[in-house]
Structures are given as C-alpha cells and as structure tokens.
Amino acid sequence: MSHPTIERPARLVIGTIVLAIAASTAPCHANPATERYVPIGKSPGMSGKYTHTGRIMKVDERSHTLTIRTDSRDRYEVHLLPQSQIWLDRSKARRSSREGGFEDCRKGRRVEIKYVDGGRDTMAVDWIKIESR
Amino acid sequence: MPSDCDAIRVSLSLIALAATISCSSTPSRPTDPAELITLGETIFFEETFDGNGRTCGTCHRREDNFGLSPAFIATLPADDPLFVAERQRALAQNFEKPAEMREHGLILENQDGFDDLDNNFNLRGVPHVLSLATSVASADGPRTGWSGDGAPGDGSLRAFAAGAVIQHFPKRLDRVAGVDFRLPTDVELDAIEAFMLTLGRQQDLRLPIPLQDGNASLGQRVFLANNRGKCNACHLNAGANVDELLFGPGAGNQNFNTGVLPNPGSPIDDGFGNPGTGEFNTPTLVEAADTAPFFHNNSAPTLEAAVAFYNTVAFNNSPAGRTLAERTGGPIALDGNEILAVTAFLRVLNALENIRVSVALLEESQDLARRGGREWQKHARQARFETEDAIEVLQLSNLHPEAVGFLQRARASIDDGLDSRRRRTIERSLLQAMSAQRQARAELLQGGGT
Numbered sequence: 001m002s003h004p005t006i007e008r009p010a011r012l013v014i015g016t017i018v019l020a021i022a023a024s025t026a027p028c029h030a031n032p033a034t035e036r037y038v039p040i041g042k043s044p045g046m047s048g049k050y051t052h053t054g055r056i057m058k059v060d061e062r063s064h065t066l067t068i069r070t071d072s073r074d075r076y077e078v079h080l081l082p083q084s085q086i087w088l089d090r091s092k093a094r095r096s097s098r099e100g101g102f103e104d105c106r107k108g109r110r111v112e113i114k115y116v117d118g119g120r121d122t123m124a125v126d127w128i129k130i131e132s133r
Numbered sequence: 134m135p136s137d138c139d140a141i142r143v144s145l146s147l148i149a150l151a152a153t154i155s156c157s158s159t160p161s162r163p164t165d166p167a168e169l170i171t172l173g174e175t176i177f178f179e180e181t182f183d184g185n186g187r188t189c190g191t192c193h194r195r196e197d198n199f200g201l202s203p204a205f206i207a208t209l210p211a212d213d214p215l216f217v218a219e220r221q222r223a224l225a226q227n228f229e230k231p232a233e234m235r236e237h238g239l240i241l242e243n244q245d246g247f248d249d250l251d252n253n254f255n256l257r258g259v260p261h262v263l264s265l266a267t268s269v270a271s272a273d274g275p276r277t278g279w280s281g282d283g284a285p286g287d288g289s290l291r292a293f294a295a296g297a298v299i300q301h302f303p304k305r306l307d308r309v310a311g312v313d314f315r316l317p318t319d320v321e322l323d324a325i326e327a328f329m330l331t332l333g334r335q336q337d338l339r340l341p342i343p344l345q346d347g348n349a350s351l352g353q354r355v356f357l358a359n360n361r362g363k364c365n366a367c368h369l370n371a372g373a374n375v376d377e378l379l380f381g382p383g384a385g386n387q388n389f390n391t392g393v394l395p396n397p398g399s400p401i402d403d404g405f406g407n408p409g410t411g412e413f414n415t416p417t418l419v420e421a422a423d424t425a426p427f428f429h430n431n432s433a434p435t436l437e438a439a440v441a442f443y444n445t446v447a448f449n450n451s452p453a454g455r456t457l458a459e460r461t462g463g464p465i466a467l468d469g470n471e472i473l474a475v476t477a478f479l480r481v482l483n484a485l486e487n488i489r490v491s492v493a494l495l496e497e498s499q500d501l502a503r504r505g506g507r508e509w510q511k512h513a514r515q516a517r518f519e520t521e522d523a524i525e526v527l528q529l530s531n532l533h534p535e536a537v538g539f540l541q542r543a544r545a546s547i548d549d550g551l552d553s554r555r556r557r558t559i560e561r562s563l564l565q566a567m568s569a570q571r572q573a574r575a576e577l578l579q580g581g582g583t
Contacts, residue, residue, distance in 0.1 A: 038295065044287065096309050
C-alpha cells in the first residue's frame, strides 16, 4: 500500500487507520437516499466505526484529492470519484441538506467521509458530507 | 435585593431543570434486556420523533399483523396520522399518493433519492415486521425493507428506524434534522431493534411437518420438491432464506428479480440499488396467509394469486426464474390443483403460527392477570387478533372446520375474559381459550400435534 503524497510521520498512522477500517467490513446494503439527511457524525452504526470525521486541510482540484485531519488529529488523503456522492449538511443552519459538488470541498470545512466498500485501501470516497451554512 | 448566593442558587436550579427536561425527552439505557424491549415497544407505538405525528406503529399496525393492508386502511378514521398528506399543506405534494394508499395500501418511498420528487419515487406495500430474527441476515450483510437496502448508516435493522423517520415522519419535505423531525438516539435505536426482534418466530421451522389435511400435505410435498414447486429453494422451510444446497453456504436472505410487473400507471420500481437491479427481498411465507396483499407493490391481492404467479411466463423468464430453472433442472410448471394445494399448506402453516403465538400470549396474559392490573388485556387482545386470523385463513379455503370451531370457542373465551372484572372468571376464560387453541392445533396435525 502506498501513499506517495503523505508526509513520512503520518504514513504509519494512515496505514494503521486504513488497515483497521479495511479489517472491519462495513455492511454494503445501506441506502444513500435517506443517509443524505443524517447530519455529520450521526449516521447510525456507521459514524465513528466506518467513517472519518474531521476538517479539510488541503484540496487538490486536479486529482480530486482532499487532505483531511480527523478529530483525533490523524491526517490522510481521500480520493473523490466521479460517482462519489457529495452532500452539503446544512442542518446547523436549520436548512435542508442538498447535493454538492467538488467545488464545495473547501479548506477548513468540517466533513464526514465513508469509503467505497472494498476500495478503502485507496481511500476512495463513497459519500462525503460537508458542513455548510 | 438578591445576593450572589441567590443568583448561583437560581442558576443551579435552572441548570438542574434543563438537565431534567433534557433527560426526560430522551430515554436512558435500561440495564435489563426486558426493559429495553418494553421501551422499544413504547417508542415503536408512541414516539413521533417531533415529526408529523406518525409513529412506527402508524404503518406497522399491531392489529394488522404489524403491517398495513388496504382493508385495514379502510377502517381508519380520517384523522389517523397515516393520512397526514391529506391534512397538512406542507406534505400535500410528493409525500404520499393518498389515492394509491387508500386503494392499494401503497406508501411512497424515495429510495433512489430526493432530488426529483415529482418523478422519482416508488410506491410500495408495507411489509410486516414479524420474524425479523430469522429473515434479515445474509452473507452480504443485513437486508432490510422491500429491496433489502432500506436502512441508512450501516444498513442494519437497528439503523432502519432512522431512515424511516427521515422518509415517513417529517413535518416538511425539507427534511431537516432538528426541525422537521429528530433522529432517534442510540438508546432508542437499540430499543426499537430489540422490540422488533421479539416479534414472531425466533427460528425457522423444520419441514416437513405431519399435517392432517390431505390437500395441505400434498401442498407441502409440492412446496418442498425441487422438481415440482421449488418454493423451498428460496423460501427454505417456508422462511425467508435460500436453500444453501442450491445457493451456497451461509447465503441466508437474498434479493431476486422475479419479474413482478408494475401496477398500471405506477412508476417502474427498479428495486435494490440506484440504478436498480430490479431485485427485491425474499419475505417469509409462514406469515403470508394473513398478510395479503403480496409482493413489493401489493400487486397480488390473494395468496392464490401470489402462488400462481410463480407458474407464469413472467416469473419463469425472469432472472430469478432462469436461475431457479438452472439449479433445479427446469421451470416451475404446476397444475391448478397443485397451486391450490400449496396455498392450503401455507394457510395451515399460518394458522399453526397464529395458534402458537396466541397460546404464548394467553400464557403471558394469565400470568399478568394473576398479578393484577390491566396489562393482561393487551396480550389477550393480541391473542384475539391472532385467533381471528387463524379462523379467517382456514375458513377462506374451507380447511379444517373442526379446528375453526375450536378457534371460535377460543375467541369467545377470550371475549369472556375481556368482558369480566372478576379475576377468577378472567383466569378461567384464558385457560379455556388456551385449551381450545390446543385442540384446534391437534386438528391440524397428525397424531394430535404431540
């Protein structure tokens, strides 16, 4: 497994996280439609087990890659695919969640990320919720 | 003039009050599993999650086998929370299709997303939530709802309630958590799941069983034979799991595209996933006879129509039909008598399950009656629903008139108990009801059901 763009000290942490997540297989029959309306960190049975929550540190528009720092201060890169679902969680502003795009991935924004089943070793994103107002 | 101490005291009182209010609005976790189940039952039938007034029990009615049929809907008053779309302006468009709900028992779902509410929706029946302990697990993870992907989060039965609140409980279609509903807490999800898992059978049957009725016995043989009915291939022991000999070890509950046609005028429901595979989840059959109509879109109004469907070109040419033919040596080709025999078998199975549940409820009811209070009545009433169902499923095919007689006696005894205020009369009535149930059971099984 290689993460060429990640700083050396972070590699071990990232590798551990990846292996830990890959080792615990997330169920694959979840429905994304209602998931969109679940605020960041509240996904039942998913948040904290199969997702990462943190802030966007860096956005690479060319490769659609985000560098994330988790709440536990680990740092890693995630890759958005064309089919990755991007939702803007506006619940704190008491507004409806809506579909977003890569342009909504901005530095400093709080996010929750679920990885593609079977694709966690590449940190490919299944869905990402972005806090927005 | 108030002192600093008074100000602190007032502040502490306000904090304590706020804490009390906060605690009372979300339940704490019971340590006793039985208390968790009781909490789950209360939440299931009473908790609206600050939404539009619906509860889980609005669609999964205790009196209707924890499902919802058009016949039952027709008995409900206009102000029932089921009909919120007819009363609340914010839900008037694209929340339900009231005519479809009233006529066919169909509920609007947005499994493929909420971005085009005018055009992108499905209309599905309400599946009962009986025997979930036997019917959710698969080799690929839990399967919930009609297409097996009904829950958000981890897709589990526990997470299902959160998705149901978002889909069916909101005050507005904005569906903002904390505004249009509140999401269930972890404790509430645990409790609802614990309660749902207590409903119905806790394990699958082991067929064959020695049935008294010749036609039902023939139906059982047809059901089990992989060269005749082939039903057992996907409904092993009349449950919701596939036969491992045909589908591999641990396959469990599976989705299939059986070629069920859409209802006229309804959008095509593409089932599991987005874009969908056309596959839907396999339900249990033990509980089928008293939970009509059938299939995800309620398109088969009777048990006979549902069984006959598997004899059609539509099924035999479907992906599921072709898979079944490959693994069993040919398509399903039953004659009319065999179809009726299979339905007779399923009716007797259903009646046996009704009786099993009734006796268990009456035993609990009697225990509670001895302790005083009125809690026993809830169990007795539920036993009456089950008894009523057993009578109906047998009578509809003129099966076992003697058993029906015993069941009618059981029902009358339950009524006697419910009408009485004397503890001795209540206990005697419940005992008589149990005895009559057991006599009915003996009529259905060879050797008196011993």
